[in-house]
Amino acid sequence: MVFFLTTSLLLFFTGGHISAAEKKEDDIDSQIQKQEEEYQRIQKRISTTKKKLSETTKKERTVTQQIEVLSQKITITQQKVSVVTLKVKKIQRNIVKLSNEIVNKNKKIAEVEELLKLRLVSIYKYGGVTDFNLLLSSQGAEDAMANSYLLAKIAEQDQQLITELKFQKQKLNETQEQLKVQKLSLESHGKELKTQTHELKGAANERNSILARVRKDKDLYMAQHNELLRASKELQATVKRLLTEKRKLAAKKNPGKPQTVYYRGGRLAWPVQGTITSTFGTRIHPIFKTKITHTGLDISAPKGTPVKAADTGEVLFTGWLSGYGHVVILDHGGNLTTVYAHLSRIECTEGAKVNRGGLIGRVGSTGVATGNHLHFETRVNGDAVNPMRYLQ
Numbered sequence: 347m348v349f350f351l352t353t354s355l356l357l358f359f360t361g362g363h364i365s366a367a368e369k370k371e372d373d374i375d376s377q378i379q380k381q382e383e384e385y386q387r388i389q390k391r392i393s394t395t396k397k398k399l400s401e402t403t404k405k406e407r408t409v410t411q412q413i414e415v416l417s418q419k420i421t422i423t424q425q426k427v428s429v430v431t432l433k434v435k436k437i438q439r440n441i442v443k444l445s446n447e448i449v450n451k452n453k454k455i456a457e458v459e460e461l462l463k464l465r466l467v468s469i470y471k472y473g474g475v476t477d478f479n480l481l482l483s484s485q486g487a488e489d490a491m492a493n494s495y496l497l498a499k500i501a502e503q504d505q506q507l508i509t510e511l512k513f514q515k516q517k518l519n520e521t522q523e524q525l526k527v528q529k530l531s532l533e534s535h536g537k538e539l540k541t542q543t544h545e546l547k548g549a550a551n552e553r554n555s556i557l558a559r560v561r562k563d564k565d566l567y568m569a570q571h572n573e574l575l576r577a578s579k580e581l582q583a584t585v586k587r588l589l590t591e592k593r594k595l596a597a598k599k600n601p602g603k604p605q606t607v608y609y610r611g612g613r614l615a616w617p618v619q620g621t622i623t624s625t626f627g628t629r630i631h632p633i634f635k636t637k638i639t640h641t642g643l644d645i646s647a648p649k650g651t652p653v654k655a656a657d658t659g660e661v662l663f664t665g666w667l668s669g670y671g672h673v674v675i676l677d678h679g680g681n682l683t684t685v686y687a688h689l690s691r692i693e694c695t696e697g698a699k700v701n702r703g704g705l706i707g708r709v710g711s712t713g714v715a716t717g718n719h720l721h722f723e724t725r726v727n728g729d730a731v732n733p734m735r736y737l738q
Contacts, residue, residue, distance in 0.1 A: 607679030671713025675720030
């Protein structure tokens with residue numbers, strides 16, 4: 347009976363399979379890795395403009411530069427919060443898992459101890475008499491050898507039972523130590539998350555305060571507007587330079603081969619579903635009565651709303667540009683490019699081909715932006731033209 351129970355218990359302790367919990371753990375590990383990689387990409391994208399801004403002191407910075415610095419800090423901190431939040435989630439799952447393991451191990455230890463208790467009672471009551479009687483009752487040498495083998499197996503199982511008990515107690519101690527480590531890690535990450543969230547809130551409040559001042563002060567507003575116009579000219583120069591470099595490289599690789607043209611007329615697809623809050627062109631400011639120029643369409647939409655390619659093309663640029671924040675530029679051939687700015691997240695890579703309606707980013711408010719929206723531009727030979735000519 348004891349032999350059977352011991353064998354059953356040992357079989358119960360062995361074996362296993364990949365549980366749903368382990369699959370979830372793999373999934374969250376994958377999410378953490380992706381978010382950490384995105385954090386590194388964001389750091390890389392903003393490194394150039396960040397370096398330029400760091401060369402000026404806080405007092406020397408223009409209002410646009412102040413907003414730019416805060417916008418970069420917000421973007422980086424938001425990504426940090428995403429990473430730490432996932433890590434906290436993983437630790438919490440680990441704590442639940444380890445707590446359940448401790449309960450199960452205590453249960454297994456109790457089962458083994460009960461079997462050992464029954465075995466010890468049997469030995470106490472009968473001692474070696476039973477073993478001796480078993481050998482005496484043997485019907486010849488062959489039978490005696492079989493009974494002797496059986497007694498040896500029972501002794502072996504008793505030893506395995508004791509070894510299993512020691513093993514389970516050792517594993518229990520290890521699991522309890524792991525639980526302590528995870529609880530300390532949770533406390534540490536919890537503090538980090540609190541700090542990052544506090545920094546994020548502070549930067550957002552400061553940024554909003556500056557933007558509120560700009561909206562009320564004519565001089566500040568015009569200074570910001572002029573700087574954004576300079577940023578637009580920088581974007582124009584960037585597009586022209588990238589197109590020239592691309593054409594030279596293509597001509598060198600494939601001499602005589604004509605440029606690939608994806609856009610062949612007709613309407614472009616709307617890049618995002620939302621409300622137009624600012625149109626293309628020059629107009630009079632309703633309060634300050636000054637002329638202001640806008641080089642694209644602003645389409646208001648909730649943060650994270652998918653931004654899609656207006657037409658098939660190649661990703662000419664992804665990165666951070668002063669004033670524009672996270673930007674994607676698509677080359678559609680035929681000298682037409684489209685620009686998607688203030689993105690909270692970039693979902694494509696430079697050089698990749700994207701189809702009309704393909705996901706390229708998500709709505710945000712990076713750079714110098716008031717509220718979540720997509721700034722969308724159409725450019726011919728690098729010069730901004732009215733997007734409504736292509737969308738309607």
